[in-house]
Amino acid sequence: MSIEGFYLMPHPPIVVPEVGKGEEEKISATGQSMHELGKEIKEIAPDTIIVVTPHGTMFQDAIALAYEEKLRGSLINFGVPNVTLELSLDKKLTNKIHQIAAENNIPVVMANNELLEMYETSVTIDHGALVPLYFINEHYKDFKLVHITYAPFSDIELYKFGMMITKAVEEVNEKVVFIASGDLSHRLKEEGPYAYSPYGEKFDKEFLELLEKGDILKLFGMDRETVCNSGECGRRSVFIMLGALEGKRFNGNLLSYEGTFGVGYGVMKFNVLSEDSSKLKDIENLRKLNHKKKLQQTDPYVRLARESLTTYLTKGIELKTIPDYIPEEMKNIRRGVFVSLKKYGELRGCIGTILPTTNSVAEEIIRNAIEAGVNDPRFSEVEEDELLDIDFSVDVLTEPEPAKKEELNPKEYGVIVRSRGRSGLLLPDLEGVDSVDEQISIALSKAGIDLYDDYTLEKFRVIRHKED
Template identity: 25%
Template sequence: MNPFVFSCIAPHGGEIIPELAGEKPERMNITRQSMLRLGNWMKEAEPGCLIVLTPHGTRIDGQFSITGSETVEGIVEENGEKFSMKRKIHREMADLLARGAKAEGLPAGVIGFGTSAGPLSCLQLDWGAAVPLRFMPDIPVVIITPSRSISYEMHIEFGRMMRKVVAASGIRTGLIASCDWSHTHNPAGPYGYHEEAQILDEKVTLLLQQDNLEEMAEFPEESIENAKPDGIWQTMILAGAIPFDERKSKFLSYEAPTYFGLLCMAYHQ
């Protein structure tokens, strides 16, 4: 049985946040409406902890990074506006995951800052976590950042470890895989244009709709380099955490209104 009360794949473009929509709120409105639905479903599931998989947190080369501070705090800036967020870390879950990784022989490091406890024990909250968390219940979180120098198979194994830990913990836990997709849709974007962006995102959308998450591991390196997605690694962890026969999935939306792809997917228990 799927131990996560609710899970999702969610994007992290800053303009999705209503407070940062600026003068063109329609630009990411399809995704924004999908995020509101994901947030409502997560609230209805009543988790006591949220695990967020983000590509933009504090990275440790060759290891999975697990937050071990008392809090995280950060600011997302877009269209001349700022959105700030502070969340408590679910330190019990963070410790359980770190112990689980060690027991399974998986490379993982627990990160902190300043002090081991108290108000100075606070790490920066990245936009990859803050944007989806804007739509989620205000409960303690665990932030995990994968390393791209670790194999896809090890990401899947990490997800399987998470599954076992959450099931044994008795803690009602939600899971968020924060994923943007190809970043070369628009020549005016910071990474330029490549035709592979549309091709890869179409493949991703189809595989997610078919629940064949693991097949993303077969994407050619050249295709990944040209399209520049940042969602594959978090998706591999999700694939391990929720096996194929338990993926009660619902595809909500995909759009690429600027230079990167935005996709929302729900996984019910």
């Protein structure tokens, strides 16, 4: 047996009539499409449904496989505790997925109640799984569940995990369907859950079009800035599903797409057309090519940051001389500098200086790049093999100046708070920081200053340098 159906389904609780109370009519095409998939899945009559969700208990360093006899969930957090599901887990298939993934060095964890008690939570059917299953359950009930919560891994690791899922399904000889649960951009409108971004609509359009074409390489090659600024939660679910489709030529049939509430809801079924050659090697080559481009950056600020940390991690030494490509202005000007590292769009390290501590911007970058990689207390030290997947940015600070709250703008100015020898800094134009109050609150928290303490404010601008 094999995976008999592949589907992208969103998970807005409001589409469930008991939650929506009439508001679901504003996204009626989404509800109708999900009912259509429920009917199709009834015709397939799978033994098991695999759901990959973004909203279960998520670990940063391992994909979580729910592992109890039964799994229960409700929409109590959305005001309707009477909408519930209880399903038996397919422990045989879950065990096989765990075994094969572990054998192939993909970090996975069996998430049972005993483990999650340490984190003061439990294994449940989260809304990311429950909403799609609600519509399936309306038409078909005779199935077991494999519940997977993805981790913030690289796209290629998620893809490889999907390949392991297909192998596990074939070995246990069950009929299975695969649901990639995920909403698209949450930044489509000002009144949406996140601040509006023009990247939201761009991401949704491009992502869905490439899925319709079955163009895996272009999906892997999507513009990083578009992806990181889209505010989506479904892409990683889809990349696991793409891995499960490895070796198959396919296309996508978009049943509906709506963005009424500022969030993109796409419902898509995937049609396997024929066998195809493996895409894994092409994907790996694309990753190496992207890294090569990073090493050849024309911006000397980010190029120096990458070279500094790379030299330290590969040779165990700091750069002793400033490279020839560094312009005179970086050698002669003294400024505070922050170096930030992001991995798959998530912060991996950030260290900086408000005021200069070395003789030049270049020396400041060399020092702070290493500090961001190995001495940020919030993260473990960066490993050499992570450099392929890390994006560098460098912020050069202007001289801080005293400020009043009404003079601040989180998109334009960074902020420094000071009180009784303590200080906290927050850079400007950070994702998710959309108001002055949020900006000040975070800076106070970083400094350990109470909101009601007396404190002073300073503002500064940054010149931001990012890798292409």
